[in-house]
Amino acid sequence: MKFGEKDLFQKMPDGLKIIWLALKVAVVLFAVFHATNVTILYQGF
Amino acid sequence: MFELSVGASVFVLLLVSAPILLRNRSQYRNYIFLILNLVLYLGVIKGWQQGVVVALWVLIPYFVVKNGNGRVGPLLFFLLFCFAYLMQYDWIFGPLHILYAFAWKILGLSYFLFRQIDFVMQYEYLKETGVRITFVDYFNYLFSFYTLLAGPIQRYENFVTDFYEEKETLTKAEIFSCLNRALNGYLKVYVVSGIIKYYADGWFQGFGTHAGVLKEALSFVIFAFLNGWYIYFNFSGYCDVVIPFAKLSGITVPENFNHPYLSRSMVEFWNRHHITLSEWLRDYVYSPIFKRLISGPCRSNIRLGQYIALFLNFTIAGIWHGTDMNYLVYGLLQGAGIIISMLYKEILKKKLGKQKWNAYQNHTVVKWAEICCTWMYICFTFSFVGYDVVGLLSGKAV
Known part of the structure; x- marks a missing residue:
């Protein structure tokens, strides 16, 4: 039996999946606007 | 670095809207994709000069190869020359930096080059096998906003075949x-x-x-x-x-990573890290060099030919990654690492014999020691990517 985040996510009910994804969006938005200036590492502009 | 906030916002907008617009199988799907790709590109373009350079960069290879006689050598030389010029390699012209006054940098140039070389090299084969070739498809192949910024590197045949393939509805x-x-x-x-x-x-x-x-x-x-x-x-x-x-959106983008830091050797690493780049280099850099070497100067020593081809292959890969000396050093270190890794395996295999070699390879301590050594060497070579380590080592202030 696998216990990775992906496996647990697949087993979640849809409502919980949406909440889980929303939480991730919130963390990413916080990071983008308040915590980091890191961007996509791009080769050969 | 992709540092344009306008471009980043447009990119997110496209990622979200594309599945809605492209999931339908309408006959205009390729035109919708073209518009989306144009939206991103126009969102980040800086000035009309860049627009002209991009237009020429895209149009010239397409029409030259379409109306040509099948000889692609001069066109490839032209593309590589223009690429080197537009990228403004510090160590090529050096003090004559003024020569770069007209080298307007364009977004996606590196990945354009890979895709164009694939298109140019495969054109005759694509025509013979009846793969769909239109300007819209060529444009979408080059400008696909999914892969324009940092890969993965797709091949024209795979891209077009996949784009028009019927896909099952996602659950x-x-x-x-x-x-x-x-x-x-x-x-x-x-x-x-x-x-x-x-x-x-x-x-x-x-x-x-x-x-x-x-x-x-x-x-x-x-x-x-x-x-x-x-x-x-x-x-x-x-x-x-x-x-x-x-x-x-119904488009398949190839996988590019497969736990690269668990590699036991440099060779394995390049089969797990930036996989599409490794495959592209194998087909368009390593193989031609290797073939030429074993049919010429390395006829009597194929192994030597392989090492030289690998060394050149990774040096070129390093140069492609960036324009200053750090990337040249990075490429040289990658090439040296690959050769050392192969020599180590070859010598040890010969010394131990088949049975002992298999036992050695299956030993857990050996496995993890190899993973650690590979990872440490990779980290050392990666330190030249994005940081001026050459400047640091030569005493320049950080």
Whole structure:
């Protein structure tokens, strides 16, 4: 039996999946606007 | 670095809107994709000069190869020359930097080049096998907003075949899974790699302020390890964003990473890291050089031909990654690492014999020692990516 985040996510009910994804969006938005200036590492502009 | 906030916002908007617009199988799907690709490009273009350069860069190879006689050598030479000029390689013209006055940098140039070489080299084959070739498809292949910024590198045949292929409707679980992977990708880029980058920068800037050689060396080691992880999380995170979003739009983008830091050798590493680049280099750099060498100067020593071809292959890969001396050193170190890794395996195999070699290979300690050594060497070579380590070692202030 696998216990990775992906496996647990697949087993979640849809409502919980949406909440889980929303939480991730919130963390990413916080990071983008308040915590980091890191961007996509791009080769050969 | 992709530092344009307008471009980043447009990119997110496209990622979200494309699945809605491209999922339908209408006859105008390729035109819709073309418009989306144009929206991103026009969102980041700076001035009309860039527009002219991009237009020429895109149009010339298409019409030359279409109306040509099948000889692609001069066109490839022209593309490579223009690429070297537009990229403004520091160490080519050096003090004559003024020559770069008309080298307007264009977004996506590196990946354009890869795709164009594939298109040009495969054109006759594509025509013979009846693969669909239209300007719209060629344009979408070059400008696909999913892969324009940081790969993966697709092949024209795969791209077009996949684009027009009938796809099964995604289930709810698959859609959730795609969204989860994409958000994990964003977390990797903006949170994990962001935190690691912050500390990597700190350790790099602190270099030269520690008392004693040992402390200095240790600080460089910490920086190199952090930078290695930063590159992995940033780059693989980007792929984790675009691959599932493309899947939601009915487009297959090839996988580019497969746990690269668990590689036991440099050869294995390049089969797990930036996989599409390795495959492209194998087909268009390594194989032609190797064939030429074994049919000429290395006829009597195929192994030597293989080593030389690999060394040149990775040196060229390093040069492609960036324009200053750091990337040249990075490429040379990659080439040297691959050869050392292959020699180690070859010599040991010969010395131990088949049975002992198999036992040696299956030993857990050996396995983890090899993984650690490969990872440390990779981190050391990656320290030349994005940081002026050559400048640092030559005494230039950080």
